[in-house]
Amino acid sequence: MTIFLILAPFGSFALLMLVTSAEISLFAAAAICLAVIGIDVYRGRSIKMLGAGCVVLFTGLGAYVALVDPNLSHSAVKLTVDIGVLAISLASLVIRKPFVLQYALEEVDAETAKLPGFRKAIYIITWAWTGAFVLMIAGNVLMIYVPGLPFWSGLAIALAARNSAAYFTTWYPQYRRAKHGAPPANALPGTN
Template identity: 30%
Template structure:
């Protein structure tokens, strides 16, 4: 699934930053996000197909600056939660402006004649909302876990994996479900 590649900077950051090395995680995330955007733009992908990648560039640029200017920031232990806060904001924001972030990604694999179909748009609203909800729940859970036990690495990783795997599984399942339901009518 090409759309999931956009999450690579976030995933790599999660692995590197887990060891309390958030500066290198932020820098690595920024470099990967910039490379993804550059490669995607060169291949002709439109900006609406790269919402997550573009959001990653902004987030990791800000996080890199913060981590270099204030390496002992009180936000340091909350890096994993900050990622989900930002991703939740990106997803909810895309819904607020009526441009679900999954819409551009879905267009890459959907015939153009379906793009204006209200069902196609509604499906992407639902899929984006599932991602937004997962990011929101993860942000809250991670903030709670990290405030109680800043070194609960296994639990942090479990929350991160579940908050990605559950909406990814839903994203893979839901379009097929809609097709089966339409055929049953």
Template identity: 35%
Template sequence: MKILLAFLPFIVFAIASTLGYSTLGLIGGSLTAACFLIRDLSGASHRLKLLDAGTFVLFGALAIIVWISGATMSIAMVRTCVDSGLLLLILITIAMGRPFTIDYAKEQVAPELWSSPRFLRTNRIISLAWAAAFAAIIAADVAMLHNLVPTRTIAFIIIGSLYGAYRFTLWYPRSLRNAADPN
């Protein structure tokens, strides 16, 4: 469930941008991510989560660029940038060998399992599922940008993609445990 909380900055942005306040949405997303960074660094583990740090940088950089340039970007364009940035963050964590889901999985798994190849592989696969979800969302953003499909269809794609990734995140580790221990 904590993995869903990690997407709160994106939800703050989505709500503000849907109401027509893209720049405020970027600032709100950045501030929300900053709160998560403070939580991460002041918590018992003092561990920085890659997704939280990347989200803060993403929203902060976009907010600064839009504010300094005075550029007016459509909601669809800003959403495309934000979602593309998130997909890039996810792919970078996978390429670094530290999929973003590891930070959340470590909160639920015994420390002696953290270095196992199975733990890493499981998190890589779950992170790839989230990457696939955001690739679908970016396709929906681009469709919205070019008015290719109705807004309702785009909403279904976005919600369906996120829900699918979330359900997979819950199901996949359970299915591996059940396969390893059929009793």
């Protein structure tokens, strides 16, 4: 369920970009991000860097499209969103608080969070997501600079990158558990 909530704003944004304006898509995605933050707060969880950053990203870009450049292409809007999400991911790594860590700490006990392999797994999963964001950017750049490509190719790249990262987030903790022995229950994100 956690991955669904994390990806809901992005999936909604991508779907809405197919059927409506960039402005509506961006503000709807920002509203969904706020709803996810509200769910976290209601459950007594922390406000996540990724969620808060995406509220700012979607709202800021939506305001830009609404007030400054309403003719900004859909490809440019998607590219800007992907660059923004990549920036959030890279910033979390630079400040040594990978964005995946906030989600993981809410799923594990304090003992597990102190294990040396825990931090390593968090960094590896965060880098997998960062790689997915880079691939999504590459797909958008191809759509902008190679106009002869079929429309679905950009979507296919984005879906493949996002789904691969989501699968890796679930698979990697299981792999580490099999390789290094079973840590306590729910030791790594994606194991429950």
